[in-house]
Every structure is written in C-alpha cells, then in structure tokens.
Amino acid sequence: MRFTRRTNTIIMWLLAAGLLLGMIIMFTPALGSIGDLLSGGARGSSKAGLLVNGIPITELEVQRARSGSFFNSVTEGTVAADLEKYAIEILIREEILNQASSGVRVGSGEVRRAVNQFRQSQGVEGRRNDQAYVRLINRAGLTDQTFRFSLQEQIRRQKYQDRLVKDVGVSDEEIASYYEINSGAYSTEERIRARMLVLDDEALALNLMKRIEGGESFQELASEYSLELGSEKGALGAPKGKTEPRPIGRAALVRPVANAAFGLKASGLTGVIKHSNRFHIVSVEEYLPSQSRSLVEVRTELQEDLLELKRAGVAENTLRQLRSNATISFPEESSFSFANPVIASVGSIEIKEAELIYATYGNQQIQQALSPEFAPLIEQLFKPNVLEQLIEQELILQGAGLLGPSFVGTRASVSRDALNFVSRDATVSAKEIDAYYEENLDQFTTPASADVTQITFKTSSDAQSFRLSLLDGGNLDASAEEWSGVAENLGTVFQGDLRAELDHILFSTNAFEGIPNSKLGISDIIALDAEESREFGAVASNAEEDVSSNDQADAQISTELEREADTPVIENELLQGKTIIEPSAFPAGFESLDLSVLVAERTPEARQSLSEVRNQVETAVLSSQTQSLRKAWLDELRIAFSVENHLLAKNEDSLPRARLEGEVPITSNVPESATLADAQAMAVDLVKELRSLVTRDDLTLEESARLEQVHVDLGKVQDEVAIFTGALSTYVVEEGETLSGIALEMYGDSSLWEELLAANNYLLQDQDVLFPGFVLVVPNLQNKSQD
Numbered sequence: 138m139r140f141t142r143r144t145n146t147i148i149m150w151l152l153a154a155g156l157l158l159g160m161i162i163m164f165t166p167a168l169g170s171i172g173d174l175l176s177g178g179a180r181g182s183s184k185a186g187l188l189v190n191g192i193p194i195t196e197l198e199v200q201r202a203r204s205g206s207f208f209n210s211v212t213e214g215t216v217a218a219d220l221e222k223y224a225i226e227i228l229i230r231e232e233i234l235n236q237a238s239s240g241v242r243v244g245s246g247e248v249r250r251a252v253n254q255f256r257q258s259q260g261v262e263g264r265r266n267d268q269a270y271v272r273l274i275n276r277a278g279l280t281d282q283t284f285r286f287s288l289q290e291q292i293r294r295q296k297y298q299d300r301l302v303k304d305v306g307v308s309d310e311e312i313a314s315y316y317e318i319n320s321g322a323y324s325t326e327e328r329i330r331a332r333m334l335v336l337d338d339e340a341l342a343l344n345l346m347k348r349i350e351g352g353e354s355f356q357e358l359a360s361e362y363s364l365e366l367g368s369e370k371g372a373l374g375a376p377k378g379k380t381e382p383r384p385i386g387r388a389a390l391v392r393p394v395a396n397a398a399f400g401l402k403a404s405g406l407t408g409v410i411k412h413s414n415r416f417h418i419v420s421v422e423e424y425l426p427s428q429s430r431s432l433v434e435v436r437t438e439l440q441e442d443l444l445e446l447k448r449a450g451v452a453e454n455t456l457r458q459l460r461s462n463a464t465i466s467f468p469e470e471s472s473f474s475f476a477n478p479v480i481a482s483v484g485s486i487e488i489k490e491a492e493l494i495y496a497t498y499g500n501q502q503i504q505q506a507l508s509p510e511f512a513p514l515i516e517q518l519f520k521p522n523v524l525e526q527l528i529e530q531e532l533i534l535q536g537a538g539l540l541g542p543s544f545v546g547t548r549a550s551v552s553r554d555a556l557n558f559v560s561r562d563a564t565v566s567a568k569e570i571d572a573y574y575e576e577n578l579d580q581f582t583t584p585a586s587a588d589v590t591q592i593t594f595k596t597s598s599d600a601q602s603f604r605l606s607l608l609d610g611g612n613l614d615a616s617a618e619e620w621s622g623v624a625e626n627l628g629t630v631f632q633g634d635l636r637a638e639l640d641h642i643l644f645s646t647n648a649f650e651g652i653p654n655s656k657l658g659i660s661d662i663i664a665l666d667a668e669e670s671r672e673f674g675a676v677a678s679n680a681e682e683d684v685s686s687n688d689q690a691d692a693q694i695s696t697e698l699e700r701e702a703d704t705p706v707i708e709n710e711l712l713q714g715k716t717i718i719e720p721s722a723f724p725a726g727f728e729s730l731d732l733s734v735l736v737a738e739r740t741p742e743a744r745q746s747l748s749e750v751r752n753q754v755e756t757a758v759l760s761s762q763t764q765s766l767r768k769a770w771l772d773e774l775r776i777a778f779s780v781e782n783h784l785l786a787k788n789e790d791s792l793p794r795a796r797l798e799g800e801v802p803i804t805s806n807v808p809e810s811a812t813l814a815d816a817q818a819m820a821v822d823l824v825k826e827l828r829s830l831v832t833r834d835d836l837t838l839e840e841s842a843r844l845e846q847v848h849v850d851l852g853k854v855q856d857e858v859a860i861f862t863g864a865l866s867t868y869v870v871e872e873g874e875t876l877s878g879i880a881l882e883m884y885g886d887s888s889l890w891e892e893l894l895a896a897n898n899y900l901l902q903d904q905d906v907l908f909p910g911f912v913l914v915v916p917n918l919q920n921k922s923q924d
Contacts, residue, residue, distance in 0.1 A: 186473050187225065188466045189232040196472055202228055207504065216512040222475050223498045226491050233459045235290070238297035243289050251288045301455055302448040307440060307545070314542035315443050316432045318554045318561070323435040328384040329398055330423040332356065332371035335364045335415055342409045342416035349406065355420045356380070364415070384425055394419060400751035408746065446546035453547050481524060483531040484778040488524070497523045502891070518876065518907055522890045524784055525877035529771065529887045536774040559770040563762035565755050573758050574747045580863050580917065581750050585742040586631050587643050592622040594732045600662045604734060607652055607659050613736055634811050638665060643737060660735040764885025771881065785873055807850045813861035816854050817899045823851040824900050824911070831910050848910050855912040863917055864896065870911040883915050892916055
C-alpha cells in the first residue's frame with residue numbers, strides 16, 4: 138500500500154531535519170518510549186534536567202529516553218558518556234522543533250485520516266481489525282492515545298515545513314547551473330542490439346566461434362545450439378517467438394557478458410565468455426551510445442528534482458539555525474550536563490561536540506555494532522573519521538561559494554555537486570586505458586588452479602599399473618586399492634600451495650595424459666623423498682646439494698633423455714630437472730622413495746582481453762582522474778581556509794623511532810604465505826605484538842629492535858594480502874592520520890573510509906585501532922564495483 142504524498146513528505150522532512158532516530162525512539166521500546174512523554178505528563182512530576190530556550194525537559198524524560206537497550210549497550214567510559222549526550226541531543230532537537238511548530242494547529246480529522254491510512258497500509262483497517270491494530274501499536278510500546286499524539290506532532294511539523302517552503306522556487310540561473318553539473322544524470326543509457334549464444338560445453342563454444350568467424354549464420358547456430366533464446370535465434374530483448382533483437386541496457390546481461398559486449402563500442406563479435414559454468418558468445422549488431430539530452434528536453438524533470446532538493450535544503454538549514462540559536466542550560470541541581478565544546482573549525486565556522494556525537498551515533502553501522510567490545514573502535518577510530526568528514530563537508534561548502542555555479546539543496550547535495558563541478562573536466566584517453574590495463578593485468582587474470590588427488594605407491598610397477606588402469610577407464614578409488622596406492626584428496630590448489638616438485642608438475646609442465654571420457658588427467662610417476670612427502674608445503678631441498686651418494690642413479694640417467702615441457706616428467710629434489718621415460722628404467726635406490734601419481738582437473742590461467750573489460754578499465758581510469766582533481770581542489774581549500782581539528786591534536790600518538798643513517802635495513806624473516814587465510818592470520822598476530830610495543834615509551838634496546846622487525850614483517854604480510862585480494866597497495870599509517878584522511882589521499886573521497894575499514898576487518902577488531910606504524914591494505918574499489 139502506497140503512502141500519500143503528504144506522508145512521504147513528512148518522512149522526507151524528518152530525514153532532512155535529522156530526526157529519524159528520534160522517530161525510531163518514539164516507536165521502538167528498545168530505544169525508550171518518548172511518545173508518552175510528549176503529552177506533558179512527566180513534566181509536572183520531576184525536576185528539570187535541562188532547559189531549552191527556557192522550557193524544561195525533566196530528568197525523568199531524560200532517564201526514560203536513556204532506558205532503552207541501545208543507550209545501555211555500553212555503560213562505562215567515553216562511549217557511555219557519549220550515549221547520554223546523544224539522548225539529550227535528541228530531546229533538545231525534538232523540543233526545538235516542537236517550539237518552532239507550536240503555533241500550527243492540527244485538527245482531529247487530520248489525525249483520524251493519518252491513523253486510517255496507517256491502518257490500511259498495515260492491513261488492519263476497519264472495526265473488525267481494531268484488536269489487531271491495538272496489538273500492533275502495543276508492540277511498539279504505544280497506546281492508541283499516544284500513537285495519535287505522535288502522529289499529531291508529525292503532522293504539525295509537516296505543516297510547519299509546508300509554511301517554510303511554500304514560497305521556495307528555482308530560478309533559471311539555478312536550473313542552468315544544476316544542468317551544467319548534472320547533465321550526465323539525464324543522459325540516455327548506452328544500449329546494444331545483439332544476439333547471444335549460451336552453451337554449457339566449452340569445446341562446443343570454441344567450435345561454434347570458429348564457425349561463426351568462418352561465415353556461418355549466428356542466427357541459425359543460435360537456433361540449433363543455444364540453451365537460451367533458441368526459438369528467438371538468440372535475439373536479445375525480443376518477445377518470445379520473435380527473432381529481431383531490441384535495444385537493451387547493461388542490466389539485461391550478467392556483468393562479465395555486459396562488459397564484453399558493451400566494451401566493443403561498435404558492432405562485432407565477443408570472444409567466448411565463461412560465467413557460472415556457461416559459455417556465452419555475443420554478436421553485437423548495433424551499438425547505441427549514451428547521448429546527452431538538452432536542457433530543453435529535460436527541463437521539466439530537472440526542475441522538479443531541483444525544487445525538491447531546494448526545499449529539503451531550506452528545511453535542513455532551518456533546523457540547523459534553530460539548533461545554533463537555541464539556549465541550552467542545566468540547572469545547578471540537575472544530574473546532567475553537556476558542555477558542548479568546539480572540537481574543530483573551518484574558517485570562521487565552528488563544529489561542536491553535539492554535532493559530532495549526533496553524526497557518529499546516528500550512523501547505522503555503529504548502531505548495529507554498538508557493544509563494550511566495539512567501544513574502543515568508536516572512540517579512537519569512528520569518531521575521528523566522522524569528524525574528518527564533517528570538516529571536509531564544511532570545507533567543500535565554503536569552497537563551493539568560490540565557484541561559478543549557484544549550488545542549492547541540502548548540505549550533502551551541494552557537496553556532491555561541488556565535487557562534480559571541480560572534476561567535470563576529467564577525461565580518459567586510449568593511451569591511458571591501454572596503460573592501466575597493462576599495469577593491472579592481475580585484476581583481469583584468473584590464476585591457474587587444479588583439483589588434485591595424490592596417490593602414493595611403494596613400487597614403480599604398482600604406480601604404472603594404476604596409471605594404465607585409469608587410462609583404460611578404471612575407477613580411481615578401486616584402482617588405487619587394487620595396486621596398494623594411498624589416495625589423498627588435496628582439493629583445489631593454486632600455484633605455490635604445494636611443495637615445489639608437485640607444484641612444478643601441476644603448473645609448469647604438460648606431464649599429464651588425458652583420461653578417456655573425463656576432464657581429468659593423470660601425471661607421470663613422480664619420485665618424492667619419503668619423509669618430506671608427509672609434509673606438504675616444506676621447502677624443497679637445494680638442487681645443487683651433493684649427490685655423490687647417487688652416482689649409480691645418475692649413471693643410468695642420460696641428459697640426452699631430457700624432454701620438452703610437454704613431455705611427462707619424473708623428478709625428485711636430488712635430481713631436479715633429470716627425467717626418465719619408462720618406469721621400468723628406474724635406477725637402483727629409487728624404490729626407497731615414495732612414488733606418486735597425480736590425478737587432476739587442471740584449469741589454466743585465464744585472462745580477460747582488453748576488449749572484454751574496456752568499459753571497466755575506462756571507468757577505473759576516469760575515477761582516478763576524477764579523484765585526483767577533487768583532491769587537488771580540497772588541498773587548495775585547506776590552504777585557503779584555516780582548518781583546526783582539536784580532537785586530532787588531543788589524540789596525538791608517537792611513531793616508532795626513525796632509522797639512523799647508515800643502519801643496515803631490516804629484512805622480513807616470516808615465511809611466504811601459501812594462502813590468503815595464512816597471510817591474514819599472520820597479520821593478526823603481528824598487529825597484536827606491534828600494538829603491545831608501539832604504545833609503550835619504556836622499551837629496552839632489545840624490544841626496540843623487535844618493534845622494527847615486527848613492523849617490517851607486518852609490511853611484508855600485508856603486501857601478500859594485497860596481492861591475494863587484488864588490492865591497490867598497502868599504506869603505513871603515520872602520526873595523527875585517520876581512515877577518512879587516508880581515504881581522501883588514496884581515493885579523493887574521505888567518505889570511502891568505511892571501505893578501508895572493511896578491507897582490514899580481520900585486523901581492526903575488538904581493542905585493535907589505528908596507530909602509527911599500522912599497515913593497511915588499500916582495496917581496489919573498481920574491483921568491488923564490478924562484483
């Protein structure tokens with residue numbers, strides 16, 4: 138059931154005014170039930186806790202507002218004090234708005250219509266559902282009376298807002314400026330007319346690709362072979378039974394297919410695209426690029442959007458002004474106090490503690506995660522980052538006044554438009570696209586992998602008999618048992634996961650013979666050291682070590698028998714690079730080694746071509762250019778305007794000591810991580826140790842040396858995490874830095890600090906917060922946007 142325009146506007150007003158959480162408190166018993174307090178009953182029975190423009194809010198009201206589980210989720214320390222101030226701030230804003238709208242009359246008929254609309258939207262309309270309606274509002278801690286009162290207050294505020302914005306309009310100049318900045322949002326979507334083949338067999342897909350390239354009809358092949366749209370001859374967007382394709386946008390295709398098809402930027406044929414065990418081929422018959430629409434074409438739509446933004450901006454600015462002008466005092470006998478000091482300034486504009494607390498604890502993520510364990514993160518990480526965002530927003534708002542266009546709307550929309558304006562000249566050249574692709578090939582490459590079973594034998598004859606059995610169609614488990622083999626399923630492995638010899642066989646040779654009627658291949662017989670074969674991941678013995686004890690074996694292996702990479706190989710670490718053709722030719726002494734055979738389905742490395750990912754690459758390059766322009770502008774503003782962050786100055790920490798000139802650089806002594814999980818686990822341990830050292834100022838010489846070693850080791854391990862995850866880089870945190878500041882430097886947008894937090898969530902937990910020397914993984918946000 139849809140709400141009326143008035144109800145929707147009420148919600149928009151509450152959002153613009155920053156009262157959404159106050160509304161939640163009113164309707165949710167877990168956060169306290171304020172609805173029954175607004176009737177005034179509590180004000181005559183309790184002493185004043187604070188005065189808002191001389192009007193008291195009682196201690197009982199404050200206590201009830203704080204009685205919900207949210208405000209008691211942390212009961213000690215700075216965060217607990219913040220939650221008390223947050224509850225008081227909510228009450229202050231409620232009272233300010235009540236006072237401002239007190240002269241607005243609301244009739245009983247208006248309230249009755251609002252109740253009926255609510256009941257209809259919840260499916261409890263009509264007298265027969267009276268009890269269901271009462272149960273519904275009772276679950277929110279309300280009675281019919283208090284519910285009606287709360288609706289009356291919301292309607293009153295809405296009518297107050299209507300009076301504020303009734304004369305708001307937009308000028309031709311504002312419309313022209315808004316169009317100049319946001320014309321891209323009113324452009325048509327790029328589309329294609331195309332046909333698609335969908336198959337579940339890669340060999341068939343490659344075969345059909347050759348046939349299409351050879352001139353056969355795509356339509357006829359789609360009709361005969363495609364698993365989808367066969368009756369439409371592969372025509373995308375065509376009604377069922379029709380065979381002519383219609384224009385479609387990107388959303389009509391899965392992302393990899395869309396990237397390849399739209400990346401052509403013209404008519405043409407994609408390669409074979411694998412996605413979810415299906416293989417796609419797209420024939421683009423016509424590319425319809427995005428086109429700008431003129432101001433004349435979009436004027437009506439744009440004017441409506443701009444008018445809504447401007448009205449919301451008036452509402453927001455009015456509430457901010459009311460809050461700024463309000464006189465808040467606490468009687469001497471009050472149990473509460475709220476000093477509300479200035480914690481930052483941008484030019485002549487001050488940011489006070491109440492604004493920071495309201496912005497911090499109004500954050501949905503914080504509300505969901507609030508707990509004693511999470512409290513240190515809020516105090517030392519979240520609050521500093523939120524303050525940096527408030528500072529940056531104020532900086533942008535002041536800087537916007539120096540730009541040419543006329544910006545209107547909410548603070549958030551003006552900030553967005555100003556950033557869009559200063560980065561409007563960002564462009565991308567073909568050379569930059571090519572360079573980005575070449576420099577970031579790992580992003581577009583799926584590494585080789587293999588699903589592997591290793592079968593170990595004691596004799597070469599058993600191993601050879603097993604091989605022949607599988608090549609003759611025998612069952613793996615039955616054949617291994619028949620020939621006394623011990624099978625171990627190694628699962629899916631990537632290059633570097635296994636010991637050197639097995640890794641080399643799997644990923645650096647073609648020493649496998651295909652098993653008939655199967656995707657599996659079987660290796661030649663591999664000779665392994667019996668002791669080391671029990672411990673995968675052990676470092677292989679040096680190939681150059683003394684092999685004099687194996688003279689007899691060496692004598693029987695001629696270098697003339699060495700084969701090319703596509704020839705089956707038998708190796709052991711003492712005879713690396715030497716090969717044997719027939720198992721019967723095993724030299725004396727080999728029977729004391731473990732003899733293994735690998736059965737594997739190997740998937741080779743796959744790399745997307747530039748044509749397949751051109752749009753993704755272009756977006757990444759354009760994003761980088763945009764961020765650079767924005768960052769440069771913000772850097773200029775920080776010079777032009779005096780910016781002070783008192784909270785940052787208060788929380789200054791110290792860096793580990795600098796290395797003395799001439800000292801020998803420390804190298805990492807941690808082993809290579811085989812998997813992402815291994816690297817992250819190692820990083821967790823190193824961060825714990827680093828934290829215990831970096832926060833002390835009484836380190837011994839030995840502990841100081843260990844501090845530097847741990848820092849180097851953490852840098853190495855985090856570099857490995859970055860490689861595993863396709864991150865942009867790593868970043869060493871310096872004194873006084875915050876995630877929002879780092880996000881601004883790395884991405885040109887401080888609001889992306891939560892992406893940094895998410896990428897490092899295996900480290901930033903519980904008591905762990907940023908400190909000098911901490912090494913962050915900086916995620917590639919373009920990768921994320923393509924997921």
